[in-house]
Every structure is written in C-alpha cells, then in structure tokens.
Amino acid sequence: MKSIALGLILVLFLSGCAGMPDIFGGLGGGNNINKTELASDLIVIQNLNVIPSPPINAKDTFSVSFEIKNQDDLKEVNNVRYSLFDSGICGEPTGSDKESLVGNAGSLAPLETDFYQWNFQAPDNNAINNLPTSCPIRFKVNYSYVAESQADVGVISKTRLEQLQRAGNTPSFTPSNAIGRGPIKIYFTFSSDMPVKSNNTISTFLNVIDKGTGLYGEIGNYTLFINFPEKFTLIDEQCGPKFNCAVGSMSDYCKKYSGQADLLEKILCDANKDGKIDSNDINALPKDTTGCINIEEIPIIKKSSPQIRCTVTVPDIEDEKTYYLSASLAYGYDVNGETSVDIKPILT
Numbered sequence: 652m653k654s655i656a657l658g659l660i661l662v663l664f665l666s667g668c669a670g671m672p673d674i675f676g677g678l679g680g681g682n683n684i685n686k687t688e689l690a691s692d693l694i695v696i697q698n699l700n701v702i703p704s705p706p707i708n709a710k711d712t713f714s715v716s717f718e719i720k721n722q723d724d725l726k727e728v729n730n731v732r733y734s735l736f737d738s739g740i741c742g743e744p745t746g747s748d749k750e751s752l753v754g755n756a757g758s759l760a761p762l763e764t765d766f767y768q769w770n771f772q773a774p775d776n777n778a779i780n781n782l783p784t785s786c787p788i789r790f791k792v793n794y795s796y797v798a799e800s801q802a803d804v805g806v807i808s809k810t811r812l813e814q815l816q817r818a819g820n821t822p823s824f825t826p827s828n829a830i831g832r833g834p835i836k837i838y839f840t841f842s843s844d845m846p847v848k849s850n851n852t853i854s855t856f857l858n859v860i861d862k863g864t865g866l867y868g869e870i871g872n873y874t875l876f877i878n879f880p881e882k883f884t885l886i887d888e889q890c891g892p893k894f895n896c897a898v899g900s901m902s903d904y905c906k907k908y909s910g911q912a913d914l915l916e917k918i919l920c921d922a923n924k925d926g927k928i929d930s931n932d933i934n935a936l937p938k939d940t941t942g943c944i945n946i947e948e949i950p951i952i953k954k955s956s957p958q959i960r961c962t963v964t965v966p967d968i969e970d971e972k973t974y975y976l977s978a979s980l981a982y983g984y985d986v987n988g989e990t991s992v993d994i995k996p997i998l999t
C-alpha cells in the first residue's frame with residue numbers, strides 16, 4: 652500500500668513538472684539536445700618558411716613558401732585559391748610568379764597537402780635608407796565548402812501518449828543534432844520538449860555560427876537550404892521573409908545548374924563532387940522534402956547569424972515516429988597567413 656501511494660505521488664510530481672516553465676531556458680524550451688560536433692579546422696596553413704633564413708641582405712632574392720592541408724579525412728575542399736595582399740616595401744613577387752599574386756590550387760582531396768611559393772627581391776640600400784627594416788608578408792587562402800547539420804524530431808500520437816500515461820510512463824525523446832566538419836556550424840534547437848504530439852506545432856531555431864579563426868561576413872543568398880520531411884507543414888512565414896519554401900525545392904533549384912561549375916552555391920548540388928551537376932547528383936538529393944532556401948543575404952554579426960525560426964506542424968501519425976531535418980550551407984571562407992621578413996643594408 653505504501654509503495655503504491657509513493658508511486659502515485661511520483662507520477663503527480665512528474666506530470667506537474669512537465670507543464671511548468673523551464674527556469675533555465677525560457678518558456679517550456681526544449682533545451683535538452685544531444686549534440687555531436689565534428690572539428691572546426693578544415694584548411695590549415697603550415698610550414699610557413701622564408702628561405703634563406705632572414706635577415707635578408709638588401710637587393711637579394713628570397714622566397715616565402717607554405718603548405719596548406721585539407722584536414723578533413725572524408726571530403727574534398729573546392730576552389731582553393733591563394734592571394735597575397737601585402738608585402739610592404741618588398742613589392743610584388745618576381746619571376747614566374749609576377750602575375751600570380753593569386754594562385755589557384757583547385758580542389759584538395761581529403762588530407763591532401765599543397766605547396767605554394769612566392770619569390771621576392773629585397774629592396775636596395777637606397778630604398779631602406781641604409782637602415783634595417785622588415786617586410787610584412789600577408790596573404791589569404793580562400794576555399795569553398797558545405798556546412799551540414801542534421802537533427803531529429805520525435806512525434807507521438809495522442810492515443811499512444813494516453814496509453815503510456817495510463818501505464819504510468821512519461822514518454823521521453825531527446826533530439827540529436829549532428830553537426831558536420833568545418834568552421835561554419837549550423838545548430839538546431841526546438842521550442843518545446845519532445846516527443847511532439849501529432850498534429851501539433853513546433854518551432855525549430857537555426858543558428859549559423861563561425862567557429863573558425865578566418866572571415867565569414869554573411870550568408871550569401873541562395874546558399875542555405877533547410878529541409879523538412881514532406882509531411883511537415885510549414886506555417887506562418889515559413890522560415891521568415893528571407894526564405895522561400897516549396898516541396899522539392901532543392902532538386903528543382905539544382906536542376907537549373909546542370910552542367911555548370913562556377914557558382915559557389917552550386918557545390919551544394921554537386922553530390923559526387925566532380926564539378927558537374929547531372930541527373931545522378933539530382934537523384935542523390937533528399938527526396939520527399941519541403942525545402943526552404945534563403946533568397947536574401949543574412950548577416951553574420953560577431954560570428955553569429957540572427958536566430959532563424961521555422962514553425963512547422965507535425966503530421967498525424969499512428970504510433971511514434973522519428974523524423975529528420977537537415978540544413979546545408981555552401982560558403983566561401985578565408986584563412987589568413989602572415990610572416991615578417993627582416994631586411995638589412997649591405998656595406999658598399
């Protein structure tokens with residue numbers, strides 16, 4: 652008798668809690684989320700060298716070389732380019748590199764390393780007033796990549812929920828969010844705890860965050876896709892006025908780019924990463940989805956986007972079911988490299 656009474660008190664206590672506002676995360680926030688996140692670093696600059704070892708004699712030649720490495724062991728990185736933007740009094744690179752302030756390494760396979768070098772001639776005695784000086788060598792490496800993120804939503808029917816509650820069980824579902832490699836991360840959170848009752852409405856919030864050391868100024872238009880299961884109904888302003896949503900929109904969008912290879916957003920559509928979009932790629936895109944794409948730029952301020960909110964009604968189902976949401980964002984990213992080369996006058 653005693654244990655039954657205790658059980659009853661526990662059930663009352665738990666059901667009482669479920670309806671209370673969450674003091675840690677706002678009103679009934681579904682803050683319980685199982686996050687798994689891959690590393691932020693992707694393209695790194697390594698072995699940055701000046702040869703010969705500085706100080707360099709006035710008017711002598713020297714080289715600045717470095718390697719870049721694709722740290723991802725699974726995916727290639729596209730459109731890798733180098734550009735020198737400051738070399739101070741040491742001027743433009745000499746010789747064969749004179750015209751190539753901008754170099755193009757194309758694509759880097761998983762874990763591939765590429766070597767790059769600029770040759771310079773140090774200024775002469777006159778140019779440095781016979782005094783020791785130094786040249787900053789500042790450059791950037793730019794590349795294109797796709798950020799990916801997937802989250803799940805648990806849905807339960809009213810009948811199943813009542814069944815469980817009658818048996819003294821409280822259904823619980825902790826959504827997971829798997830966040831892919833690279834400096835730009837997309838995080839999902841939800842407005843309420845799960846599982847969601849069938850036919851009910853839930854908001855999902857997306858935040859795009861730059862966790863790298865480089866520069867990413869804004870989310871370019873037509874680069875952020877958010878995919879919902881087709882059975883989800885988007886309500887209100889879908890994902891806000893900056894988005895357009897339609898059933899199957901991603902494959903429709905990608906079809907337009909068949910055969911072309913020069914637009915950043917198109918790397919989203921090139922599923923087998925050969926620089927061309929064909930029917931195989933289109934077939935590999937998520938099917939039976941409702942897709943939303945941003946038709947306007949979205950600013951990144953202090954390394955974060957504003958919160959993007961999409962409100963959906965989940966389908967009417969029989970029992971319990973898990974659905975998957977995903978987002979992908981094609982972006983260009985700059986990684987900076989810098990060194991300083993000491994120059995000394997020569998005795999004449």
Ligand SMILES: [Ca+2]
Binds near residue numbers: 921925928
């Ligand atoms: Ca392809």
